[in-house]
Every structure is written in structure tokens, then in C-alpha cells.
Amino acid sequence: MTELSVVDLRVVLAKKTILSGLSFSVATGELFCLLGPTNSGKTTLLKTIAGIYPVQGGKMLFRGEDRTETAVGRRPVSLLFQSIALFPHLTGFDNLAFPLKRQNLTPGELRRRVGQIAELLRITHLLTRFPRTFSGGERQRVALGRAMIQPARLLLLDEPLSSLDARIRLELRNEFRRIHRQQEQTTIYVTHDPVEALGLADRVGILQEGSLVQVGSARGVYENPANEFIAQQLGLINLVRFEIIDSTSAVWLPDASVKLDNGNAVPPFSGGLLGVRPEWVSVSAAAKQETPWPATVETIEFSGHYSLVSLGIGSARLRARVTERLLLTKGKRVWIGLSRAPLYFESPQKV
């Protein structure tokens, strides 16, 4: 079933067009991640779906029903804002129970519902305590619990983990993943962190200046981004100028002085940017068929189970993700190659 369809949405705030021509749909049970840089319209889109902002054009259908004009609060959604506001004078229990207040539940039923969500989020130990004694991660868990306790058909999350430190973010991401697999709560999740989007999403939508420029599976958009802007949003990528040599239709990289021989995978345009993710660059100590080009190690950034190695080749620089325990030192001569076909982008947008 389709939980939400957004059709040709246009939103203008303070005479500025924030969103235009935006269409997508979210299936029931799906976790849909909206990824984009600052000011791309992510938060505006979420708030528009919640009914906080009016629209200047287009429609929003909830399970096929047009709710474009439905007032905020009467839509089947639950929104968690980026800045968490727990009630400081209420315990963890009362904070979680707050959205259920109007339902006149019996005390037993209320305890059951709060207990259930607390167990799911592993915050049972916080129920009798006040928010000032919570850590950042605990606060975020309680806020998430409050957004989830009243089962809405659609959960809207605005950068729920962005204010946390790296370690807690990783833990909560895993937790959230586990809960979503268990509950299959339809969710739109806004983030600017590609690792979060790729790791969590069933599908990812990339926003650029108020337009949705690509939608696809996490692996699909990462490995086959539609343009180099999207490629960069999803993770580190090397971009190198290329030209097609007309006589042979081979791909020539003028900066690296390298001719690529990749059979039929020649792009249908005469030049542009070649995109290579760092993990597609193979590095070896000797010249081999898979690693035919000489390069020089410029910098090595140790990063734990891999190192990001900058390699000079001609006047170009390629970054490789090296996981083997190679003995690399600055200035060392190595041989490199590509482990899969590169991406070709026609006209440079932003490099």
C-alpha cells in the first residue's frame, strides 16, 4: 500500500521558493531517507507534510486521500523535531505518556503502553527520573519514544541523531534499525549524514535546492548516482576530467595521462568528469594487469580498519581506500588500477 504520495509539491516561504515540482511516494512499512545538504529544503518538506507550512501547489495524499488542506494536528503523522524538547518538570514516564493524555486511558493501560515503548528503546531505568539527569543519548531516546508512543501512520524524523556524539549516534542508529525491522513503522527520516541514510533506508531520496533529484535503493544511488552532485552527497568520490579520443573511442584522462581500456562502457558524450569511489581504486606494490598505472603516495590518513591514501598520478590526485596491511609510506611508488567500471558525468555542476 502507498502510505503517502506527494505530487508536484510547491512551497513558497517569505517570497522564496523553497520546494518546487517535488513528487515521491512512501510505501507502508518503508523507511524513506531524505538526504541533502544544509538549506536543500529537507526540514521544510517534513514540516509541509506535517501541515505546518501551507503549499502553493501540488497535492499530498495519505493512503490515497487528499489531505493537502488538512490542518496540522489532524494529519496521521507524528513529527520529531531536530531540537529535542523534553518537559523538564516531568519524569521520563510522564514525558513518554504525554501524547496519550487526551485518550482517557486507565492507569493500567497507560503503564502498559509506556512500559512497552520504554522496553523497546531500553529506557526503563529512566522512567522515574527527571530529564536533567539524562545524558544526550538518553534524552534522544525518550524524545524518540514520545514520537513513537502514539502509533501514527507516518513517523517524521528530522535529523534525530545529529546533535549526538559519534559513538552514541552509531549506537542509536543500530537501535533504530533494530526497532524499525521489528515494528515496520512507516518513516520519513531526514538527515545530512550519508552513512546514516545508506545504513538505515529502504530507499533514499536526494534533495538539491528544493528539488528531489534522485530516488533509489541505498546501494543503487551510491553506486549509480545520476550526477556528480549526488555522487558527492553520498560519500567520498574522486572526480577526474576525461575526454573521448574520437579515433578509438577510448577514454583519455588528460590530467593523469592515462588511457582507460574498458570495452563497451564508453559514455555517449565527448567529455566530462569520471567518478571513482575510493574503494574502487586498487593499490599494489607491483605492476600487474589489474594495477597498470604508476602513482606516488602523497598522504596517508589512517582511519582504523582502513586508510585513505592520496595518490598522485600525473597532475591528478586519486584517493584510495586501502584495507590490506600494505606497507605504504609517503613518497613511495605504487601501481594502481580500477576494480570496477567508473562513473561518467557529462557536465560538471559543482566540483
Place this chain on the structure above:
Amino acid sequence: MCALSINGVSKSFGRQRVVDDFSLAIESGQCVALLGPSGCGKSTILSLIAGFETPDTGTIFLEDRLLNGLPPQERNLGLLLQDLSVFTRMTVRQNLAFGLEARGYRRLEIARRVEAAAARFGIVDLLEVGAAELNFSEKQRIALARSLITEPSVLLLDEPMSSLDAADRIRMRSELKLIHSELRSTVLLVTHDQSEALSLADLVVVMRAGKIEQMGAPQAVFNQPGNTFVAEFLGEPPANLFKAELVYEGGRAELKTASVRFRTDRESFAASELTVSIRANDLKLSCEPGPVQVRVSDVEFLGAEDLVRFSLGDLALASLTPAGSFRAGERAFIPLGPILGLLLTSGRATESTCLEIVP
């Protein structure tokens, strides 16, 4: 020469001791990272050095000058904070010149240094632009250039990349690394992002609760964590950690959990209760049928690879595999052969070991 030395410094806020008898010496030209979870006291140490906070006990020396009691502006430190604090009502040139003017440099010298810094940081074209018009990564570059233009003895960086997008963060990281290797300035970096600390620093100081848990070269703390906290904290994704008992089966040493046994080549380990650590990238999975079968419970796409979660007996484990190799619900096999692991016990040095699953 020692550029900065911190000797037995403690600081409490109310009843909470945030920095607890902390000592650290930073060599000239070194880049040192204070790494730890939020609330471990790393930012407070930076504030104590900068002079925004006063230590309860202990001394701080910049080269041979005692900093205790000196106001912040007299400490000859460069400072780059999380929020950058670029003056948006000024042009880039005025921003760069600000610190030099405040220190009473001559006009010609100011102009010379501003031009040099602009060239070095690739912002020559931006000099006359109002800072309010800059995008975030430009602001970041201006802030960094400004903090270095007074040629401070030590540059203090407080989570300088935490508010950047992931792609910009890696770009900025490489830029910082390059600048540090060129200028050989002394840098103290505070961060909760381990890849930042590991890739930038010559010396990583892992902190918890106001104290140092371990310090050493990045490779050393990553590959030889001194205790379970460091082993658990360092590693994205985290290492597989579990408790095991050392027993002898038919004269051979084995590590036993409730339902899994590993052969180990460490025969003479004093303690019998151990924590075993296996990195997700050292634990391989294969589709080739073999005696050790597991069922994949979850596959998380991380971009460069997949994190595959599975259970082996009573152990919940994770393995890094090439993207798209396995799906949730499928069978997979752990190939027989040595698996690199670490053995940790309290009060003893960590030892590496080769483990073999007993089918």
C-alpha cells in the same frame, strides 16, 4: 622541546570532578588529539589551556612560561571553535587582520601576512567579500587561516569539523593534515570522532571521566587497545567483544563461551576469565559451504562495504563484507583458518592471538 605541558590539573564543576589529575606533554610540531565520548572532560581541558576556565590544582606551561593566571589574550594560542565565530559584519580581509591589529602589528606587516595566508588557504578571491556571504566550508577555511595568522605557539581545535556535512568533513580533514605537515605547527585537537583523531594526530589520547585511558600513536591504540573500554570505543563499526574462559582440552588451550570454542595459540595466559576482541574486518564470511554455518540476521549497507550481523551459538557477531555479498535470512559460513583477535584482561597487557573455531 616541549611546546605545552599540563601537570596534574584537576577541575570540578560543583561536586563533579570533570578533569581528574590530568598530565600531558606535547612536543613542538606534534599534533595531539584528545578523543573521548561527550562528558569525558576533553573540552574542559581546552578551556583550561585557553584560559576560559581556571584549574583547581595543577600547572600549565606554554614552552617555559607558566600560563596559570594569565588572561586568555596574553597566552599566544590560536583557537578554532566549533561555531567558527567568523565576524559576519566584516570582509574576509578584515577578519584575517583582526588578530594582528589587536596585537599592534604595523600596517605593512598585516598586509603582508594577510596576503600570504590568503594565498596559502586559497582564499585570495574572497578577500574583499563580506563574511556573511560565505558558505560554510569557506567560513571554515577563513576561521582556520585567522587562527594561524598570528603564528601561535599552539593551535587549539575544538571539534572543528563537527558541524560539517560528511563530504566536507573529509575534505577539511585532508586539508588540515596537509597544512599541519607543511607548517609543522603544534596542534591540540579535541574530538569525539575517532577517524578524525586517528587520521590527523601523531599522538591519540583516549579519555574517559576526566582521566587518560590510553595514549599512543594512532596505529598503536587502535591495534593494541590497553583495556576493554578502548577496545570497545575504537573501531567503526565496533569490534566484536565477548567474554570467554580459558580451558585446556587434551593439552591444547581453548577459549570457551557458553556454546562456542576457539583454539588459541596463547597457551600461557595467567587469567582464565578473558575478554576476546575480534575486529569486524578480521572476521570473514563465505558462501562456500563448510562446517561452521551461521544465519545472517541483518545486513547494513555502509557504502564501501556491508556490515553483516549473525549469530554463532551464543555470540552475536558482525563481519564486514563486500557490498551485496549476503542477504538477511540467508546462510553463510565462517571459513576455517586463523582469525586475528586480541585477548584482554584487567591489569595485564593486551595480547594478540590467532583463533580457530572448533567446529
